[in-house]
Amino acid sequence: MRVGHRIGLTLIAASVVAMYGCGQKEEPKKAAEAVAPAAAPAAPADEAVTVTIGSAGPLTGEIAHLGKDNDNGVRLAIDQANDKHLKIGGKLVKFTVDSQDDQADPKLGPTIAQKYCDEKAAGVVGHLNSGVTIPASAVYHQCGLPMISGSATNPKLTEQGFNDIFRVVGRDDQQGPAVAEYLKSLNVKKVAVVDDATAYGEGLANAVADTLKAQGITVDAREKTTDKATDFKAILTKIKGRAPDAVFYGGMDATGGPMLRQARELGIKAVFAFGDGACTDTMPKLGGDKNVEGMICSQAGLPVVAASKSFLDAYKAKYNVDPIIYAPFTYDAANLLIAAMVKADSTDPAKYLPDLQKISYDGATGHIEFDDKGDRKNAEITIFRMVNDKLDPIAVVKGGKSVKFADFMKLAAASAPAEAAPAAAAPAGSMKEEPKK
Amino acid sequence: MDTFIQQLVNGVTLGSVYAIVALGYTMVYGIIQLINFAHGDVVMIGAMVAYSVIAVLVGAHVSLPPLAIVVIATLFAIPVCMAVGYALERVAYRPLRNAPRLAPLITAIGLSIVLENIALIIWGRAPLPYPQIIETVTYRLTSHPDGATITNVQVAIIGISIVMMAGLLVLIYRTKIGVAMRATAQNAQVAGLMGIDVNRVISITFIIGSGLAAVAGVMDGSYYGVAHYQMGFILGLKAFTAAVLGGIGNLGGAMLGGLLLGVIESLGAGYVGEFTNLCHLSGWSHALALRCVSDPHLALFGSNYQDVFAFVVLILVLVFRPSGLLGERVSDRA
Numbered sequence: 001m002r003v004g005h006r007i008g009l010t011l012i013a014a015s016v017v018a019m020y021g022c023g024q025k026e027e028p029k030k031a032a033e034a035v036a037p038a039a040a041p042a043a044p045a046d047e048a049v050t051v052t053i054g055s056a057g058p059l060t061g062e063i064a065h066l067g068k069d070n071d072n073g074v075r076l077a078i079d080q081a082n083d084k085h086l087k088i089g090g091k092l093v094k095f096t097v098d099s100q101d102d103q104a105d106p107k108l109g110p111t112i113a114q115k116y117c118d119e120k121a122a123g124v125v126g127h128l129n130s131g132v133t134i135p136a137s138a139v140y141h142q143c144g145l146p147m148i149s150g151s152a153t154n155p156k157l158t159e160q161g162f163n164d165i166f167r168v169v170g171r172d173d174q175q176g177p178a179v180a181e182y183l184k185s186l187n188v189k190k191v192a193v194v195d196d197a198t199a200y201g202e203g204l205a206n207a208v209a210d211t212l213k214a215q216g217i218t219v220d221a222r223e224k225t226t227d228k229a230t231d232f233k234a235i236l237t238k239i240k241g242r243a244p245d246a247v248f249y250g251g252m253d254a255t256g257g258p259m260l261r262q263a264r265e266l267g268i269k270a271v272f273a274f275g276d277g278a279c280t281d282t283m284p285k286l287g288g289d290k291n292v293e294g295m296i297c298s299q300a301g302l303p304v305v306a307a308s309k310s311f312l313d314a315y316k317a318k319y320n321v322d323p324i325i326y327a328p329f330t331y332d333a334a335n336l337l338i339a340a341m342v343k344a345d346s347t348d349p350a351k352y353l354p355d356l357q358k359i360s361y362d363g364a365t366g367h368i369e370f371d372d373k374g375d376r377k378n379a380e381i382t383i384f385r386m387v388n389d390k391l392d393p394i395a396v397v398k399g400g401k402s403v404k405f406a407d408f409m410k411l412a413a414a415s416a417p418a419e420a421a422p423a424a425a426a427p428a429g430s431m432k433e434e435p436k437k
Numbered sequence: 438m439d440t441f442i443q444q445l446v447n448g449v450t451l452g453s454v455y456a457i458v459a460l461g462y463t464m465v466y467g468i469i470q471l472i473n474f475a476h477g478d479v480v481m482i483g484a485m486v487a488y489s490v491i492a493v494l495v496g497a498h499v500s501l502p503p504l505a506i507v508v509i510a511t512l513f514a515i516p517v518c519m520a521v522g523y524a525l526e527r528v529a530y531r532p533l534r535n536a537p538r539l540a541p542l543i544t545a546i547g548l549s550i551v552l553e554n555i556a557l558i559i560w561g562r563a564p565l566p567y568p569q570i571i572e573t574v575t576y577r578l579t580s581h582p583d584g585a586t587i588t589n590v591q592v593a594i595i596g597i598s599i600v601m602m603a604g605l606l607v608l609i610y611r612t613k614i615g616v617a618m619r620a621t622a623q624n625a626q627v628a629g630l631m632g633i634d635v636n637r638v639i640s641i642t643f644i645i646g647s648g649l650a651a652v653a654g655v656m657d658g659s660y661y662g663v664a665h666y667q668m669g670f671i672l673g674l675k676a677f678t679a680a681v682l683g684g685i686g687n688l689g690g691a692m693l694g695g696l697l698l699g700v701i702e703s704l705g706a707g708y709v710g711e712f713t714n715l716c717h718l719s720g721w722s723h724a725l726a727l728r729c730v731s732d733p734h735l736a737l738f739g740s741n742y743q744d745v746f747a748f749v750v751l752i753l754v755l756v757f758r759p760s761g762l763l764g765e766r767v768s769d770r771a
Contacts, residue, residue: 197741224741228671230661233447234706235740240583241440254564258663265573265588266443285566286663 048092051347053078053334054116056109056126056136059101065324067128070150071099072319073327074125077334080314086338089346095338102136104129109136117143122347123337125330130154137165144349146356148336150329153276153300154200158373164353166370168329168336168363170300170379172200175275176207178381178397179248179298183208183273184215185395185402188245192221192270194235194259196251201227204275205250220244225259227251232259233266240268252277257286264291276300284389295386301329302365302380303393306409311364332363442578442585444707445700450591450660452699453598457653458676459683459691460605461646467622467686468642469534474545475525477673478552479518479647483654484664485560487514488567495568503570507659514651521552522647523640531636549670556666564665567658594656601649602692608645609688618642622686675747682751684764693762698747705746713737 055074057067078095086093098121100112109132116124117139124140124147127133133152140147141162148166149157155171183191191212195205202224209219220242223235236259239247247263247270249256256278263272272295279297287295304312307328315323315331339361344352361368369377378399384391393405403411458480465473487510494506501509529548533541571590578585609615620628621638629635657672658664675698683694713736716729738745754762 222739224739228667230657230663230668230671231447231451231702233451234444234703234743237440237443237447237703238707238710238740240443243583254663254665257564257566258661261662265575265586267575267583267586282563282566286564288569288662 048094049088049347050094050096051088051341052096052098052119052121053337054112054121054124054126055097055099055330055334056102056112056116056124057099057128058104058132059099060103063104063128066151066326067101067104069324069327070126070128070330071097072315073150073323073330074099074334076311076315076318076327077331077338079318081335081338086342088341093341093347100126102127102129102132104132106131106135109133110139112136113139113145113147116140117145121145122341122349123147125150125333125337127152128326130157133157134160137162141165144353146337146340146349146353148333150331150333151326155203158375163357163374164349166333166336166356166374166376168333168365168368168376168379169326170381171375172204172275172300173207174379175298175300175381176204176250177211177400178383178402179273179275179296180208180211180215180217181397181400181402182296182298182383182395183212183246183248183271184217186246186271188217188271190218190220190242190244190246192223192239192242192244192247193219194221194223194225194239194247194249194251196227196229196249196255197224198227198251200277201250201252201275203250204277205248208248208250208273225251225255227255229255230258232262236263236266236268239263240266244270246271246273248273249278250275253280253282253286257283257288257292260287260295261291264288271296273297279384279391281391283386289389292386292389297384297386297391298397299325299382299384300379301326301382302396303382303384304328306365306382306393306396306405308364328364332361332365332368335363336361336368439579439581439584440707444703446578446585446587446591448700448703449696450594450699451703452679452696453595454653454657454660454672454695455676455679455699456692456695457598457601457649457656458672459679459695460602460688461650462673462677462680463683463685463688463691464618464642464646466680467688468618468639469530469625470538470686471530471541472545472677472685473525473530473643473646474542474673474677475548475552476646476650477669477671477676478549478556479521479525479650479669480654480657480672481556481664481666481669482521482552483514483518483651484567484658484668485556485565485654485666486517487511487651487655488560488565488658488664490514491568491570495570503572506570507655511652511655514655515648518647518651518654519644522643522650526640526643531639549673553666553669560664560666562666564663567662567664569659569662571659590660594660597652597656601652605645605649606688614638614641678747678751681761682754684758684761687761687763690761690763697750697762701750702743702747706740706743709738709742709746710736710740 055071057070058064059067075097078097081095102108102112109127113136124145127136128151130152133149134157137157141164146164148168150168152167153169153172155173193205193209195201209222212219221239225232225235249259256274260272274297276299279299283292304323311328311331336359340352340356340359341347344355346352357370371377381397382393383395385394395402395405396408461476465471490510490513491506525548529544530541533544574589575586578587617633617638620633621635625635679694679698680691682698683690715725715737
């Protein structure tokens with residue numbers, strides 16, 4: 001414990017030193033640039049303020065590649081903001097990113113949050129995992145530090161009544177209705193719903209079952225397994241006896257893949273649908289190539305290819321790779337913080353928070369506004385289909401309306417030149433109402 | 438009827454794997470009255486080693502028939518598991534042989550954690566997809582086109598289990614080492630006085646049990662298509678339950694217990710909902726009848742009670758036959 005503290009302190013000290021170091025190094029350049037616009041020759045160099053934006057996510061461990069992707073998104077936004085030489089409160093502002101590694105460990109979430117609070121960061125983008133973000137959010141709320149997550153989808157995060165916690169992706173409970181909506185468009189009459197008895201899986205499966213029932217589709221066989229099970233043949237045999245048109249499973253790929261394989265072995269021909277936990281590239285390996293062909297799954301948010309072209313080009317130019325999943329969202333999150341600061345003309349969290357709550361912003365992932373809880377209004381859910389071992393986006397569900405992915409991309413492309421039009425996507429989406437296949 | 442036959446086939450396959458793992462528990466218990474909780478993780482090591490061998494062979498494009506690749510992988514996994522089993526006994530259990538009962542039990546739990554973490558370091562925490570190199574062939578069991586089926590893998594698992602169980606019985610009841618094992622089980626001290634190397638017999642017991650575990654691991658992995666560093670925990674727990682159900686320490690009991698547990702689980706998951714279907718009682722309550730119109734399968738207990746069902750059977754058996762179905766009453770054991 002004591003060692004932990006000491007390391008923590010050392011890290012804080014190091015980051016503070018690094019911060020000052022950066023600030024000083026940049027000053028001469030900034031002074032020169034401040035002169036260049038020729039507006040304020042009187043502004044002395046030491047008036048440039050360093051503003052720290054936190055970027056927290058797993059930078060080591062199993063999903064380190066996703067954490068790095070998130071961090072890259074934030075860094076790109078900050079670099080672009082610095083290139084604009086923004087002035088806030090009459091002073092030139094230099095943004096720096098303080099990246100912290102939460103190792104996807106819920107225990108580290110609050111520790112890192114406290115670190116940001118202590119070093120008076122102006123805002124935080126993070127964390128990646130819902131499980132880490134939720135405990136950390138309590139600390140951010142306590143010290144009044146606004147946090148925007150670009151990837152945490154668990155509904156609980158914004159149900160805590162914290163007015164300074166936001167997310168720019170959809171929620172798990174928007175995913176369920178979206179999948180159900182899509183299944184309905186396939187004209188299924190009878191659906192079997194299974195979950196893995198975890199908070200995530202059960203919540204998702206219940207949302208799917210409720211939406212299906214409300215649509216007049218029969219939910220026949222509502223089964224449960226566990227997230228550690230390997231044998232699903234008993235419940236699948238029961239499901240086979242009911243002969244459903246589709247099966248929805250709320251759970252992760254580790255159980256979803258084997259379940260799909262066992263279902264095909266038993267000769268169940270129904271369409272299989274999953275949430276984002278099983279919407280991964282490992283499904284063909286876990287379930288068997290020919291078994292997963294045609295499976296349906298959903299992800300909160302939009303696929304990377306649907307992000308704005310200017311973002312994708314800038315990301316590629318800076319990092320020489322393509323973003324993986326959530327980088328467009330963390331990029332937008334960082335830009336939202338900056339936009340709110342500019343609007344409020346202050347980097348003080350207490351002062352810019354009201355502007356962040358009311359913000360209306362067009363980012364790489366489309367138009368962003370927050371509702372009272374801090375969730376993104378009209379967040380998109382994307383439906384994918386497995387084609388030749390690749391997840392192929394087929395539809396985007398937004399505000400209860402499902403649009404074919406190709407049409408969505410066309411609309412996005414059409415609205416892109418008129419970037420200022422804030423609600424371009426929404427009315428266009430409601431025009432295209434019939435994604436019947 | 439088709440559903441029932443299918444559940445029976447599922448249950449027997451699952452039960453065969455349980456039975457093979459349960460044999461490992463029961464052999465060790467029979468000889469030194471130790472519940473080797475690390476046994477499930479030996480199964481896991483077997484599955485993982487076989488996974489690596491298959492992955493290497495497939496990756497190297499060796500032109501062998503798929504069956505040969507699986508056999509080679511199994512032949513690699515067996516000695517590795519035997520070595521692990523021997524090492525566990527030699528390093529961890531033998532020094533504690535005369536310690537109080539609780540010490541080796543806790544050690545076994547500790548070893549289980551150690552094995553899991555070693556596997557975590559070597560193979561990572563993601564579930565490993567078992568390469569499906571053997572083409573699954575499905576045979577119809579009834580005339581109905583959508584009826585009950587059995588796959589070649591299921592047939593193989595059931596067949597191999599029967600052969601291994603028969604082989605083990607021959608080993609125990611027809612060979613010299615079998616006599617030594619039975620003698621040690623009855624009374625280790627006296628067996629030692631009769632010139633039996635008790636330590637050697639105990640080591641061999643662990644080695645045989647671990648060899649069976651390796652085969653069980655390969656069967657489990659190729660049947661379900663995944664291997665995971667924690668797969669041994671639940672499997673071990675179920676197999677232990679099977680051993681207790683049949684009467685721990687009794688070989689026939691482990692086989693019977695394993696098969697029974699598998700069948701009970703399958704039928705339980707399949708029929709708990711039917712047995713507790715509240716809609717049979719619609720005549721009693723108008724509100725219930727109304728709900729049953731929209732949901733004809735409204736059940737008190739669903740398939741989430743599948744494990745509960747299995748354990749209720751275990752408890753009932755233990756209430757009426759405390760030493761298990763085939764176990765003999767032993768006054769001072771367990």
